[in-house]
Amino acid sequence: MPKDHGIGASSKRREDLRFITGAGKYSDDINLHRQLYVHFLRSDVAHGRISSLDTDEAAKMPGVVRIFTGSDFDGVGSIPCGWQITSRDGNVMQEPPHPVLAQGKVRHVGDAIAAVVATSRDAARDAAEAIVADIEELPGVIDMKAALAGDAPKVHDDLTSNLCYDWGFVEDNRDAVDQAIKEAAHVTTLELVNNRLIANPMEPRVAVGDYDPSTDESTLYTTSQNPHVIRLLMGAFVLGIPEHKLRVVAPDVGGGFGSKIFHYAEEAFCTFAARQLKRPVKWTSTRSEAFMTDAHGRDHVTKIELALDKDNNFTALRTETLANMGAYLSTFAPSVPTWLHGTLMAGNYKTPLIYVNVKAVFTNTVPVDAYRGAGRPEATYQLERVIDKAAIELGVDPVELRRQNFVTEFPYATPVAVEYDTGDYNATLDKLAEMADFAGFDARRKESEAKGMLRGFGMNCYIEACGIAPSNLVGQLGARAGLYESATVRVNATGSISVYTGSHSHGQGHETTFPQVLSEMIGIPEDQIDIVHGDTSKTPMGMGTYGSRSLAVGGSAMYRAAEKVINKAKKIAAHLLEASDADIELKDGSFTVAGTDKSVAWGDVTLAAYVPHNYPLEQMEPGLEETAFYDPANFTYPAGAYACEVELDPDTGRVTIERFAAADDFGNVVNPMIVEGQVHGGLAQGIGQALLENCAYDENGQLLSASYMDYAMPRAYDFPMFQVDHSCQTPCTHNPLGVKGCGEAGAIGSPPAVVNAVINAMRSAGHKIDHIDMPVSPQRVWAAMNGADSPMGAAQPSANNSDTMGDRSLGGPA
Structure with missing residues (x-):
């Protein structure tokens, strides 16, 4: 018979109720007092040198508060890359800077040249259209093979070529593989293209920057799969904001598929502009922007x-x-x-x-x-x-x-x-x-x-x-962050539980599946367990959600924290039952002395943890809350x-x-x-x-x-x-x-x-x-x-693969 709760049960997703009734809270639903809006002027050429930007007339238009250009970000850090690859010759990859706003050159259609901050979206957009951008168009490189030619225009002038890295793996196998192919009875050769895709999550990206000058604290509300990583990358490497002064909140997120893992320039801009203007600054991507700015x-x-x-x-x-x-x-x-x-x-x-x-x-x-x-x-x-x-x-x-x-x-x-x-x-x-x-x-x-x-x-x-794990291995492979996960399990006095997880849910169902695991472990109803995620001020440091890691890594961190909670609760139960904690069993929400009918309910034990009138104080402190970091093997x-x-x-x-x-x-x-x-x-x-x-x-x-x-x-x-x-x-x-x-x-x-x-x-x-x-x-x-x-x-391989755009014609549905 199918289970009706716990691990293995097809419990209905509790988060669906708010989503299907329109009660979800997304980044674009967040509007703050005295909020300003930003519109980015983006390049309409793939490669060009910025000769001049005339913002004088645009700055005089109604509602315009300030216009930012690349020069405003002199001294501000580059958008960082989180992984460094070493080429087979032992040299590290070429890693060019990625400015928040283009400085000197634009390098793809959609590259942000300037940003207009105004009192309304319309005012910001109208002023952006009034900026006169003189861009000297340069030859671009689109095809990868052409980009590697010796005479190809360089995307980044300060690099030696357009080759980022030349990676060989496993390099020690190379000669043996070559020999085995020469000696094989049969060799099949295939050339193929894995076509370029655009993620197209249901919710376009949003960034809302806020700043409190009285405390020097910044807050970014953003559509992110990993808010802690955004806080780390943006705070430490771009804007120089200490982590205890920077909060990143990713509320309900309408799909990511990978495209919302990354730290984007718009997030850094809104946080930076809010600090400069001492007012909230909001950007909401249009679908057209998403096509040319989402990774x-x-x-x-x-x-x-x-x-x-x-x-x-x-x-x-x-x-x-x-x-x-x-x-x-x-x-x-x-x-x-x-x-x-x-x-x-x-x-x-x-x-x-x-x-x-x-x-x-x-x-x-x-x-x-x-x-x-x-x-x-x-x-x-x-x-x-x-x-x-x-x-x-x-x-x-x-x-x-x-x-x-x-x-x-x-x-x-x-x-x-x-x-x-x-x-x-x-x-x-x-x-x-x-x-x-x-x-x-x-x-x-x-x-x-x-x-x-x-x-x-x-x-x-x-x-x-x-x-992806363990952290010591990925560190050797070039990762610039650990890939552990964390969780805090807080048991309330009446026995309900709040779980604070570094994982982030954007469609995976954390609010349903994580309680199923704890319900199985403890024996309390799933609706007595709350999952809190997506806010760096509430949750322990975590690496977010991607790579199918939520349960395997985030769930395991929660499991380990819950084990610590249960072990402490068993000691309290043993004291109440006048038994050894080694003899205490937890099942179906009750602690029982093995082989007897002596038991005490979960809620009685948790209350004792917070009202320690009869409590082994000489052995432990009051309360029932534990944190665990889990780094997979x-x-x-x-x-x-x-x-x-x-x-x-x-x-x-x-x-x-x-x-x-x-x-x-x-x-x-x-x-x-x-x-x-x-x-x-x-x-x-x-x-x-x-x-x-x-x-x-x-x-x-x-x-x-x-x-x-x-x-x-x-x-x-x-x-x-x-x-x-x-x-x-x-x-x-x-x-x-x-x-x-x-x-x-x-x-x-x-x-x-x-x-x-x-x-x-x-x-x-x-x-x-x-x-x-x-x-x-x-x-x-x-x-x-x-x-x-x-x-x-x-069907010859092509780096661009532009002979079709997935047309539905010739018999396909209109």
Whole structure:
């Protein structure tokens, strides 16, 4: 029988009540007394030298309080990068400054040149339009390969080139990998593009800066996934505000998908301007601004080679990737194509030799950083596409080729420096075969063909690394922060509990799942437990929420703090029951002396902690509150197998997802309903990348996909009802909850499944096609099938990938 509370129960999300009734409180809902508004004047060229800025007329316009330009930030720090990568030659990456407002040059369309602060949004916008900006347009570099040419214009004049770093991993493997590929019985080579994406969370970014001159304290209200990190980066490295004088609040946040992890210039500006003007300053992004200022995702061009022996065992893997950094280094950008990508290139397979080379490139485009999955989707896409291509070349079953090469013994140390603690890849594949009805596909294909349609089947397996850790390891890898998490568990006198967590919820359901864990541990109702997050003045130092770390790291910190609370409460209960605390058991909200009927209720013990009339004072102080910091010993390794069936219209190239099944191993599952919802959301984003979404620039650096007219977001009718299963559970061995993380899985596993299915459908009609780049739009599919002499037909890798913007034409829904 399904559980109705605690771990394993599908408890309804308590936060949904305020969201669906419009009672949520978002950053844009915050309006302060005497508040001013800011509008940024942004560059309309990708690369240019600022010759002059004439703000005189604009400053005289009604409502204008002050106009800021780059010169106002002389002496102010640069927006910092949180991760430093070392190139394979031993040199650290090139790290250019990122000013709050452009100084001297603009480096991408949307780069902020000036900021008008006024008494209303309209006044600020009108005045910004009156600023006369004389910008000498310079040649820009958009394509990564062109950016690395010796004569390419430099994005940053003070750097030696547009190469940020040249990373090799594992460098000691390089010669052995080269030799294994030379000696292989078969080598499959594939060149592919992981298309650039725009996160598009439901809530655009907002920043509200406030300043109290009487205490010299600043407050920033912002749409952030990790307010403590924003406080650290902005306070210490940009504005020089001591942490005890800087409060960062991230209230309800309407989605992030990675794009709200980072410290943005607008946050620093509003905090700085509020201190200068001694009045609150607010900025709310428009959707158009979001397209050209929110960090973009993906944007890799890769050549991958897979070597196999005569028995089709994987023997070596080699990849060469160009990764776009954009114009500046965003907070975690350098780590995404390296440590979050290279370390996952083993996938689910026991390939003995792997070498990964990544060249990160500066271009005159919006900065690129982590987007849902961050590095793991890129690794999975490369690996699972080259395996499918190898199966085509060898004439073998792609399912069985994968199964033959699975890792089957754990723990397993990969050749790319990580160790999988648990897993059962055959179990998830077996479950997938049952869910997706592999055996019935031929009959379904014949039904489609009878309608004049082509039907394709694609599958893939994935593994990801979540809960990035431990801190001492990531420090050696270049992280400039620890990646622990913290929690304070405060038990009130009447037995209710407040949990203060450094994690941040922006759709994950912390307010529901965290109480389920404590309810299981203590035995009190979940509604007696409150979760407080998102305010640096209330919560202990934490690293926020991203990388599927909430339960594995944040939940484990809470668990450890609760253990301390319970241990102290047992001592109090033992005193009340005149027994040894070693004999006290806690179950269903009561402390019992083992083997007896002597017990005392949870509430009686907690009251005794705060009203210590009968209390072991000689042993402990009153109260019942504990804090714990949890630094994981390893990543967690969720894994799974996905299957997709598509129908393809040969007359138009339109692709329709007919069936999609996902079998995942997330370790222990706290709330199955929330997990299913997280997988559904990830699948929607991954399928969106595969079929529809593409951020495209022209050769001059103009963003062609700068609105929803040109950037095709997936809609409900683009998907079937997903089949989702997470019954194959191999618990994580190194966190107390045995959880692995689920938030990014769908976005990691779905793109290769879709592309594999589309290629399978085209090949079923006799087309000798073994690759097509994402998004597999109707134009690309039609051109490939009809042999059109266009970039779409051959699907040649392109750093910009601008031949399609995910158009819904040629048969797609309008």
